[in-house]
Amino acid sequence: xxxxxxxxxxxxxxxxxxxxxxxxxxxxxxxxxxxxxxxxxxxxxxxxxxxxxxxxxxxxxxxxxxxxxxxxxxxxxxxxxxxxxxxxxxxxxxxxxxxxxxxxxxxxxx
Amino acid sequence: xxxxxxxxxxxxxxxxxxxxxxxxxxxxxxxxxxxxxxxxxxxxxxxxxxxxxxxxxxxxxxxxxxxxxxxxxxxxxxxxxxxxxxxxxxxxxxxxxxxxxxxxxxxxxxxxxxxxxxxx
Numbered sequence: 001x002x003x004x005x006x007x008x009x010x011x012x013x014x015x016x017x018x019x020x021x022x023x024x025x026x027x028x029x030x031x032x033x034x035x036x037x038x039x040x041x042x043x044x045x046x047x048x049x050x051x052x053x054x055x056x057x058x059x060x061x062x063x064x065x066x067x068x069x070x071x072x073x074x075x076x077x078x079x080x081x082x083x084x085x086x087x088x089x090x091x092x093x094x095x096x097x098x099x100x101x102x103x104x105x106x107x108x109x110x
Numbered sequence: 111x112x113x114x115x116x117x118x119x120x121x122x123x124x125x126x127x128x129x130x131x132x133x134x135x136x137x138x139x140x141x142x143x144x145x146x147x148x149x150x151x152x153x154x155x156x157x158x159x160x161x162x163x164x165x166x167x168x169x170x171x172x173x174x175x176x177x178x179x180x181x182x183x184x185x186x187x188x189x190x191x192x193x194x195x196x197x198x199x200x201x202x203x204x205x206x207x208x209x210x211x212x213x214x215x216x217x218x219x220x221x222x223x224x225x226x227x228x229x230x
Contacts, residue, residue, distance in 0.1 A: 002154065035216055037155075044205055044220035045147075045155065056218065088155055092215055098171050099145075099215040101155040 003028055003093050004102035011108040012079045020105045022072045022089030028100055032092040034072040036065055039086045039104075048087070049074060076107075084109045112136035114144075114206050114221035121227045127194040130224045132206030139187035140164035143209035145217055146180065146191045148202040158204075160213060161189055196228045 012018040037045040049065035093100040117131040146158040159170040207217035
């Protein structure tokens with residue numbers, strides 16, 4: 001069981017706004033920044049959001065991240081079919097003395 | 111372009127060891143730390159450890175400490191991950207990933223992954 005808790009699934013219709021949550025504790029999210037990764041089936045993860053709310057070059061601005069206290073969120077404004085994938089949050093964890101990933105959320109576009 | 115090229119799939123028997131390589135290209139190898147992350151079938155991502163290609167400093171995750179060995183060869187811009195005393199639960203896809211800084215844990219470039227199957 002991961003130190004970061006994500007809902008196993010989320011869904012929405014095209015154009016809808018959807019958010020995915022990531023809940024942690026003082027030893028991880030509460031003290032460190034959060035990154036988000038997108039993973040399509042059979043492929044490697046891809047960095048989507050870093051340092052809570054920063055987008056790497058090439059990531060559309062309809063993806064946004066936020067953090068408050070010991071929780072973080074990834075938001076999609078205007079869901080698209082190509083957003084269907086698994087999404088993982090990650091943060092440093094003092095207990096592990098290393099980065100920890102959430103269990104992942106499978107996003108389905110209906 | 112910046113890329114990490116990993117070695118091919120492996121099939122091993124329980125108790126054996128496996129070594130996976132990760133060759134970097136398109137950037138200065140010694141300027142970016144490398145992480146190893148694994149993913150068991152149908153499961154999430156698990157951090158394994160990190161290596162500094164410049165100085166060779168290594169930090170292992172607690173779960174695999176004692177069975178995991180990471181190393182690097184600066185002459186070929188390659189990092190290696192060796193996992194020993196393999197068990198069925200070590201069957202997974204193993205990824206190497208570049209850290210954007212000196213242990214920032216922001217992983218911006220990933221290898222395609224190496225599947226390791228442990229079966230008798």
